[in-house]
Amino acid sequence: MITSTANARIRYVRSLQEAKARHQEQCLVIEGVRLVEEALQAGIAPRLVLYSADLTGTPRGQALLARLAALPGERWLASEHALKAAADTVTPQGIVAVIPLPAAPAEIGPLPLVLVLDGLQDPGNLGTILRSAWAAGAGAVVTTPGTADPYSPKVVRAGMGAHFHLALLPEQPWPQIARLVAGRQVLLAAARGGTPYDQIAWSQPTALLIGSEAHGCGPEARALATATVSIPLAEGVDSLNAAVAASILLFEARRQHQARL
Numbered sequence: 001m002i003t004s005t006a007n008a009r010i011r012y013v014r015s016l017q018e019a020k021a022r023h024q025e026q027c028l029v030i031e032g033v034r035l036v037e038e039a040l041q042a043g044i045a046p047r048l049v050l051y052s053a054d055l056t057g058t059p060r061g062q063a064l065l066a067r068l069a070a071l072p073g074e075r076w077l078a079s080e081h082a083l084k085a086a087a088d089t090v091t092p093q094g095i096v097a098v099i100p101l102p103a104a105p106a107e108i109g110p111l112p113l114v115l116v117l118d119g120l121q122d123p124g125n126l127g128t129i130l131r132s133a134w135a136a137g138a139g140a141v142v143t144t145p146g147t148a149d150p151y152s153p154k155v156v157r158a159g160m161g162a163h164f165h166l167a168l169l170p171e172q173p174w175p176q177i178a179r180l181v182a183g184r185q186v187l188l189a190a191a192r193g194g195t196p197y198d199q200i201a202w203s204q205p206t207a208l209l210i211g212s213e214a215h216g217c218g219p220e221a222r223a224l225a226t227a228t229v230s231i232p233l234a235e236g237v238d239s240l241n242a243a244v245a246a247s248i249l250l251f252e253a254r255r256q257h258q259a260r261l
Contacts, residue, residue: 031095032095108180115138116177118218177224184206188211229249
């Protein structure tokens, strides 16, 4: 059992809470039974697992440990104190795992909907948008330089497993984004002034641009857009939360695609 917070494995996991270490090691940290289960379901084998004795006391925890035992990689029982030192959360829910950082694909193929996130800073919003993108079948999410790191601990927790099912392309330069979305209608989400979202033909190949919570999309996104889309709001309402707005638009796109099947 690992009991010391100075243990090399504890320090290694803790270091991966920082973007620089994640980039250098090409790994990220996931916490909690559900996220580890989602990773295994997606065929991802953790390189290192730290777990508490509490995990062995539940059928679900026992089943998870049995699945992990059949895979390569290190597994260490850790004291509650040591596990807490390795985790980003106050209560790490019995298990912390290090998994490989997914490689960004060079191409995104003929996906019906691609989401481009420009300058979003709030990790909770970003993670929620990734979760909605997964649920709505977006397939690929591109982020621009200046957007929050999609592999930061808070984003990963808010994504609830979306990271294992989406093609993620972080920090792409605008010339590369323009190449990736070529041949699609490119819709820029704006608080007002655009075509109402339910009057857009989402059934054609589309790239949806979502801007930052405070300032919306930047000039590069506006230059790339072929049209603007808005969600009509009640009188006196200034705007919607970025994650809420993105979710509404994503699920309208899904509704239209499903209607064609």
